Amino acid sequence: MSSKRIFVVDVDLCVGCQCCMFACNRRFGEAGLSKSAIHVRSAGGVERGFVVTVCRACLNPPCLKVCPVDALTLRKGGGVILNASKCIGCGNCVEACSIKAVFWDKETNKPIICTHCGYCVNFCPYGVLTLKTVEEEFE
Amino acid sequence: MIKDDPIQNVLYVDLSRRRFWVEKYPELFEKYFGGTGVAINLLHKECPKNIDPLSPENPIIFAVGQFNGLFPLASKTVAMFKSPLTGNLGESHCGGRSSIAIRMAGYGAIIIKGSSETPIYLTIDENGVKFRDASVLWGMGSYTVGRIIRELEIGAGVRTIMRIGPAGENLVSYACVITETYRHFGRLGLGAVFGSKKLKAVVILGKRSIKPKNSKIYRKIYNEIFDKATKLPLMRKYHELGTAMNVNPLNELGCLPTKNLSTTRFEDAEKISGEIFAQKYLGRRVACAHCPVSCIHLAALREPYKNEPYFYKTKMVSYDYEPIYALGSMLGIGSVEKILKLMDEVETLGLDAMSTGVVLAWTTEMWEKGMISEKETKNLKFNWGDHETYIKAVRLIVKQPNEFYRALAKGVEVAALKFGGLDFALAFGGNEMPGYHTGPATHVGYLTGSRHSHLDSAGYSLDEKTVKEKLNPKMVGETLFEEEAWRQILSSLVVCFFARGVYKPEIVVKALSVVGYDLKIEDLKRIGEKILKLKYLFKVREGFNLEKLRIPRRIFEVPTPHGYIVEEFIREAVKVYKEKIESLPEN
Numbered sequence: 208m209s210s211k212r213i214f215v216v217d218v219d220l221c222v223g224c225q226c227c228m229f230a231c232n233r234r235f236g237e238a239g240l241s242k243s244a245i246h247v248r249s250a251g252g253v254e255r256g257f258v259v260t261v262c263r264a265c266l267n268p269p270c271l272k273v274c275p276v277d278a279l280t281l282r283k284g285g286g287v288i289l290n291a292s293k294c295i296g297c298g299n300c301v302e303a304c305s306i307k308a309v310f311w312d313k314e315t316n317k318p319i320i321c322t323h324c325g326y327c328v329n330f331c332p333y334g335v336l337t338l339k340t341v342e343e344e345f346e
Numbered sequence: 347m348i349k350d351d352p353i354q355n356v357l358y359v360d361l362s363r364r365r366f367w368v369e370k371y372p373e374l375f376e377k378y379f380g381g382t383g384v385a386i387n388l389l390h391k392e393c394p395k396n397i398d399p400l401s402p403e404n405p406i407i408f409a410v411g412q413f414n415g416l417f418p419l420a421s422k423t424v425a426m427f428k429s430p431l432t433g434n435l436g437e438s439h440c441g442g443r444s445s446i447a448i449r450m451a452g453y454g455a456i457i458i459k460g461s462s463e464t465p466i467y468l469t470i471d472e473n474g475v476k477f478r479d480a481s482v483l484w485g486m487g488s489y490t491v492g493r494i495i496r497e498l499e500i501g502a503g504v505r506t507i508m509r510i511g512p513a514g515e516n517l518v519s520y521a522c523v524i525t526e527t528y529r530h531f532g533r534l535g536l537g538a539v540f541g542s543k544k545l546k547a548v549v550i551l552g553k554r555s556i557k558p559k560n561s562k563i564y565r566k567i568y569n570e571i572f573d574k575a576t577k578l579p580l581m582r583k584y585h586e587l588g589t590a591m592n593v594n595p596l597n598e599l600g601c602l603p604t605k606n607l608s609t610t611r612f613e614d615a616e617k618i619s620g621e622i623f624a625q626k627y628l629g630r631r632v633a634c635a636h637c638p639v640s641c642i643h644l645a646a647l648r649e650p651y652k653n654e655p656y657f658y659k660t661k662m663v664s665y666d667y668e669p670i671y672a673l674g675s676m677l678g679i680g681s682v683e684k685i686l687k688l689m690d691e692v693e694t695l696g697l698d699a700m701s702t703g704v705v706l707a708w709t710t711e712m713w714e715k716g717m718i719s720e721k722e723t724k725n726l727k728f729n730w731g732d733h734e735t736y737i738k739a740v741r742l743i744v745k746q747p748n749e750f751y752r753a754l755a756k757g758v759e760v761a762a763l764k765f766g767g768l769d770f771a772l773a774f775g776g777n778e779m780p781g782y783h784t785g786p787a788t789h790v791g792y793l794t795g796s797r798h799s800h801l802d803s804a805g806y807s808l809d810e811k812t813v814k815e816k817l818n819p820k821m822v823g824e825t826l827f828e829e830e831a832w833r834q835i836l837s838s839l840v841v842c843f844f845a846r847g848v849y850k851p852e853i854v855v856k857a858l859s860v861v862g863y864d865l866k867i868e869d870l871k872r873i874g875e876k877i878l879k880l881k882y883l884f885k886v887r888e889g890f891n892l893e894k895l896r897i898p899r900r901i902f903e904v905p906t907p908h909g910y911i912v913e914e915f916i917r918e919a920v921k922v923y924k925e926k927i928e929s930l931p932e933n
Contacts, residue, residue, distance in 0.1 A: 222640035224633035225446075226418060226572075233568065236561020238416040240450055240504060240553045251496065252527055252661035253632045254644055304637030309622040332576045346907075 210284030211338045212264035212323045221257040221335045223247055227327035234326050237292055259335060260284040262286050262321035270300035270309055270318075282323070284340065289320040325330045347376045348861050353454035354414055354487050356388070359468065359475050361543050362402060363461030366475040368453075379842035380411030382437065383877045384455055385426040390884060392457060399430040399535070400517060400542035400717045402461035408448060412861050413839040414557060414636075415449040418572050419845035421634040423448060423715075424837055430542075431519040431532040431701070431757050432776035434888040435881055437797050437891055441634035442526030444550070445840060447506040451552030458545065466516040467509075467547040469499055472554065482544040487511050487694035488524045491547055501551030509547035510537045511696025511699070513744045518539050518755040520701035520778070524693070528642055528664035529634065534777060534800060564860045568856075571857065574848045576638050584641040584844055585631070590620030591669035592781075593675075599778055599907050601784040601806075604675045604769055606707035607900050610783050614680020618670060627682055629662055634842070640848040641844060647686045662692045671781030674701025677710065678730030691737045695744050701757060704778035705743070706736055708758045712767050722750035722765070759896070769899035774798050775890070781902065785809030785908035787822045790919040793895050794826060796881040801843050812908045819915050823922025827878075834877035835870050879930045892924045 231243040245261040264285030271279045271287050278293035279300060296316040301309045310319040325338035347353070354372040359365075371384070377385045385407045392405040396926040406427050415419035425538045450454060452472045460839035466479035488511040495507050506525050513521035521537025522530045523843030531537075540546070575581055583591055596602040597615035604612040616622070629646030633639065644662040663686045673692065675687045692699050706728075707858040712718045713728035720727075724742060726735050736880030746752045753761040758778055762771035772779040774792035780800035782788045787805035795802025809817075828849050832851070833843065841849045849857075851867040858865055902911055 222631055223635075224638050224640055225635050226638050229415075229418075233561075233565055235554040235555075236564065237557045238564070239555030240415075240446075241555040246503055249432060252492065253642075254527065254630060256630065286802055330572065330638075333640075341903040 210282070211325065211340050212225070212284050213261055213284060213321065213325065213328065214257050214337050214339060214344055215261065215265065216335060216337050218335065219256060220333045221247065221259055222333060223249060223253055224332075225258045226330040226332070227336060230327045230330035234324065241314065242319060243320045244310055245327055246310065258266070260308050261304060261336075262323070264323060267305055269303040269305060273299040273303040275299065280318070284323070286323060287320060288322070289318060291317055294318070347372070347412060348556060350553065351412065351556060351861075352452035353380060353410070353449070355453050356455045357470065357475070358456060359456065359458045360460045361458060361462045361466065361545065364477045371454070373549050376874070379835070379838040380414070380454055381409050381422075381424045381727055381838040382834055382881075383838035383873070384438070385409040385424050385853060386411065386877060386880045386884060388455060388457060388691075389426045392459065393428055395887060397428065399428040399433065399436070400538060402543065402811045404428050404457070404539055404542070406458040406536070406539055406543070407455060408444075409840075410445045410448045410453075411838050412838040413841055413857065414445040415567060416558070416861065417841075417857055419575055419637050419639065419848060420839055420841045421445055421637040422434075422738035422837070422840045422842050424840055425523070425531045427536060427539050428888065430517070430538045431535040431564040432798065434890045435796055436536065436539070437673050437881070438531040438533050438536050439837060439840070439843075440523070440525055440529050440531040441637070441842060442506055442529035443504070443635040444506040444508065444525050444529070446635040447504065447550040449552070450504060450554045451550055452554050456550070456725045458543070458548075458685070462545065465544050465546050467495070467545070468549065470548065470550045471501075472552055484515060486514060488696045489527065489694060492524075492527050495547055495549060499549050499551075501549070505549055505551035507547060507549050510540045511543075511694060513696040514538055514541035515546075516744050516746060516755070518697060518744060519757050520698040521696055522698045524696060526608045528632070528644065530698070531930055533700065534797065535698075539684075558860050559862065560860070567856055567860055571848060571853060572638065574853075575845065578847060580847050581639050581914040584639050587620040587624050588641050588643040590623050590643065590665060590670055592667040593619045593670055594621065595785075596782070599784070599810075601782055601906060602675050603671060603772075603779065603781055603783050605678045606676065606711045607772055607783060607904055608711070608781075610904055610906070612675040612678070615675065617680045618682055618685060620667075620676045623665055623670070623682055627686070629660075637842065639844065645682070645686055647683065647690065661690055663693065665689065668781055669703070672700045673736075676703045676707045676781070677733075677736060679733050679736075680731060686734035688733050688736050688740075691740055695740060697740060697743070700738060700780060701778040702743070704772050705754050705758045705761065706739060708762065708767060708771050709739065709754065709772055712765065715767070717766050718750065720830070722748070724748065724751070731773075769895070772898050772900060774897075775895060779917065781932050782806035782809075783904060783906055785812075786817060786911045786915050786919065787826065789897070789911065790822050790916055790923070791826050793897070793916070794823075794892065794923040795830060796878065796885065802833070803827070809906070809908060816930040817908060819918035820922050823919040824926060826919075827923050827926040831871065831874040831878045834874040836887060875930055879932070880926060882927050883932065892920055895920070
């Protein structure tokens with residue numbers, strides 16, 4: 208059994224309230240958006256629905272491959288773990304992520320990496336997000 | 347206030363000189379929280395006495411509050427300006443992403459002064475303002491402007507795009523400002539003030555954070571509010587049918603203004619009920635930023651192209667109770683599809699749906715009574731339920747080809763003063779009537795409310811709660827005053843009024859402790875009264891007089907669940923309210 212990760216269950220359930228973005232930021236005790244590892248925007252106007260951008264916990268993540276200082280290591284269950292003390296803030300990982308799910312913390316000048324803690328899931332009132340293992344997802 | 351909270355930054359924008367600067371107002375935000383409380387102080391300071399609301403001197407003030415970005419359902423921005431519709435206090439609240447964008451860009455308020463010689467739009471972020479040419483955008487409808495700017499500018503997801511349609515450009519006194527395609531600074535004519543400054547749009551974006559002192563307590567209180575908001579049955583209603591749920595009950599109770607309030611029961615009410623809207627047309631529900639309720643209802647209107655078989659367009663049109671009343675029952679339109687078509691036109695042009703509906707309803711009655719002819723109407727024949735004529739008429743209100751439409755563009759009261767029919771011109775304090783003829787309290791609220799809005803003091807709610815009781819003027823005047831004073835606290839923080847059942851005084855006190863306040867409910871009441879008084883003083887400064895308010899005779903001619911309304915009752919209740927507000931100290 209691998210570790211749990213976040214899944215976007217059905218993006219059409221999303222109403223664009225962005226409570227997940229604010230939740231992610233509160234993990235650090237802060238209100239606002241600057242440290243959020245999840246992003247919700249409209250798909251070109253709210254009438255067209257929303258795009259939820261969050262780490263999909265790749266098993267072979269492109270972000271990891273381009274880190275020149277091995278600050279990113281493979282996370283059990285997919286995705287990566289950031290060792291902030293090693294990170295030099297080059298931003299390669301942001302560029303490498305094909306779905307643009309690596310965000311940037313302007314304050315620390317380092318990437319914001321989703322840890323798949325699932326805090327955001329608790330604040331999604333419409334069941335767009337869920338936290339489970341890959342095995343559970345495909346059962 | 348949280349130490350060093352960027353909310354104290356007030357961004358000034360001078361359109362005439364194309365300059366901007368930031369001034370800090372820590373005491374003001376400490377004392378009044380933000381929103382309405384701060385905006386009214388800034389309006390007193392920035393708006394010279396007796397100016398023309400459409401002159402460059404009129405400031406546009408956007409203010410957010412300390413709860414925006416911190417707590418859920420604190421999702422509104424307060425706009426203040428001198429109203430071109432009423433000639434005194436212009437105050438309008440809007441959701442969408444507006445408040446989060448302003449807060450996250452690091453401002454507590456934005457003040458736009460002066461006017462541009464050529465069409466302009468602004469992009470505002472934490473670094474300040476960019477002045478962008480809007481010549482190409484001028485003349486465009488509200489949807490198109492949004493689509494274009496969305497592509498031109500960065501910040502998808504963390505920005506607001508405020509814009510006006512042709513109604514604002516042509517200075518219609520009740521033109522609105524639209525954000526996120528479906529939310530509005532709807533009432534009292536902010537759109538015309540934008541237009542007078544040649545300001546087509548304002549984009550604001552940002553992604554900051556704010557650090558409360560004690561993050562554990564912050565998260566605990568946050569969770570308490572969030573839980574309440576997602577579990578309260580009332581909030582569910584806003585989410586499920588939305589405000590449109592009111593159509594059926596108000597009709598059954600006999601308070602749904604119909605055909606210019608010639609009656610309060612609409613024979614086709616069931617056909618335009620919230621249930622029918624939801625079952626047959628609801629295409630999507632969306633939310634304002636940081637609000638889990640998602641009360642915004644978008645109807646999918648599928649229309650065939652006339653000359654092309656099997657070719658359709660599907661437009662999304664936002665609906666709520668008030669537009670259904672104003673552009674539906676008030677005009678005798680008993681078909682959802684026809685209402686949606688009219689709503690869509692009103693949205694494209696950027697008119698306030700409520701004022702527009704009341705203006706058209708008055709016009710129809712004038713036509714019926716033979717008080718206007720084809721000469722005035724430019725050959726339009728106004729009949730209840732004829733949505734196609736109404737669509738043509740709103741275009742003419744924006745174009746203003748003759749004196750009649752120029753008058754209509756200034757509101758129903760101006761039009762009636764010129765063309766007659768004042769007795770059935772349904773405006774209160776110069777603002778067109780909301781959709782409740784529930785009893786005396788609602789009308790006292792329209793008259794006394796500082797915005798002449800049903801949401802100032804919710805008189806309709808007092809009427810509804812007391813249907814089987816006998817109301818007295820003293821109780822009505824006092825209750826509405828207290829309710830309005832309390833709401834100043836919510837609109838200073840700035841919490842959506844729909845969340846008033848969640849943000850009870852005890853909760854507000856608790857949440858305020860997170861941002862460093864040690865206040866009691868009594869203290870809040872006093873601050874609320876003070877803000878209300880400041881608003882009243884601004885109105886009086888600009889010539890407002892509670893005693894001289896016109897009351898349209900029509901409201902006395904049509905019964906309510908409380909029976910016929912008596913003028914003496916209304917005057918007496920207004921007097922009680924006046925005594926209450928005037929007895930408050932001036933500073």
